[in-house]
Amino acid sequence: MMGPVAVRAENAEAPVRCDPMGEQTILVVEDDEPIARALAGALESQGYSISRAATGAEALSKVRAQPPELVLLDLGLPDVDGVEVCRLLRELDPVLPIVILTARHDEIDVVLGLDAGADDYVTKPFRLAELLARVRAHLRQPRSDDQIVLRVGDVEVDRGARRVRVGDNELDLRAKEFDLLAFLVSEAGSAVTRERIMSEVWDQHWFGSTKTLDMHVSSLRRKLAEVTGGASEPAVITTLRGVGYRFEAP
Numbered sequence: 001m002m003g004p005v006a007v008r009a010e011n012a013e014a015p016v017r018c019d020p021m022g023e024q025t026i027l028v029v030e031d032d033e034p035i036a037r038a039l040a041g042a043l044e045s046q047g048y049s050i051s052r053a054a055t056g057a058e059a060l061s062k063v064r065a066q067p068p069e070l071v072l073l074d075l076g077l078p079d080v081d082g083v084e085v086c087r088l089l090r091e092l093d094p095v096l097p098i099v100i101l102t103a104r105h106d107e108i109d110v111v112l113g114l115d116a117g118a119d120d121y122v123t124k125p126f127r128l129a130e131l132l133a134r135v136r137a138h139l140r141q142p143r144s145d146d147q148i149v150l151r152v153g154d155v156e157v158d159r160g161a162r163r164v165r166v167g168d169n170e171l172d173l174r175a176k177e178f179d180l181l182a183f184l185v186s187e188a189g190s191a192v193t194r195e196r197i198m199s200e201v202w203d204q205h206w207f208g209s210t211k212t213l214d215m216h217v218s219s220l221r222r223k224l225a226e227v228t229g230g231a232s233e234p235a236v237i238t239t240l241r242g243v244g245y246r247f248e249a250p
């Protein structure tokens with residue numbers, strides 16, 4: 001069964017990934033030539049194949065023609081607003097990992113970008129090692145081959161279909177929100193440390209800020225509350241100060 005975003009008829013045949021040599025293609029969408037060149041060089045040195053676009057329109061047509069394994073998307077593009085490009089890319093391909101690149105102080109862009117379907121963000125000026133770590137983390141996520149269904153109370157997490165249902169309601173989750181919830185639910189009733197979450201859900205060798213974790217937890221809480229707020233046993237993610245989080249088993 002296809003996800004709710006994948007039903008537009010003209011996109012039905014689009015997301016078939018052509019990857020005969022096992023080489024992973026990353027689309028770098030960046031109009032700043034020196035940055036684009038530096039990014040492409042760094043990624044190529046890690047064995048990725050690089051495709052480049054300098055405008056939103058070019059990015060969309062490249063993804064339509066041949067979907068990459070991941071998109072790095074600058075939000076400040078000359079033609080279409082990057083957030084809008086992100087939304088359109090997400091519409092074209094519900095599971096394509098999208099990492100947005102944004103200037104350090106544009107927090108609002110980060111929020112809009114994540115709401116538009118981005119999986120993650122990196123602020124400019126970025127550390128190359130951190131960016132490469134994020135890219136590795138997103139490319140390592142299983143896409144559709146994991147068929148295990150988890151059930152805790154009313155919450156059902158289908159890791160094969162990447163869908164979450166709470167009773168009769170389906171949650172509309174971004175890719176990383178899904179991964180985070182699936183992980184917390186798999187450990188329901190147990191405390192899970194921040195370090196372990198970062199390592200399991202983001203990257204094995206995570207270093208640096210875990211702010212992205214907090215942003216994802218608050219967004220998950222909001223979405224869970226929308227569907228379970230009135231229930232007698234609402235789904236709850238408890239904060240354990242100085243430790244991490246716990247998904248409460250009813």
Ligand code: CA
Nearest residue numbers: 031074076077
């Ligand atoms: Ca730019």
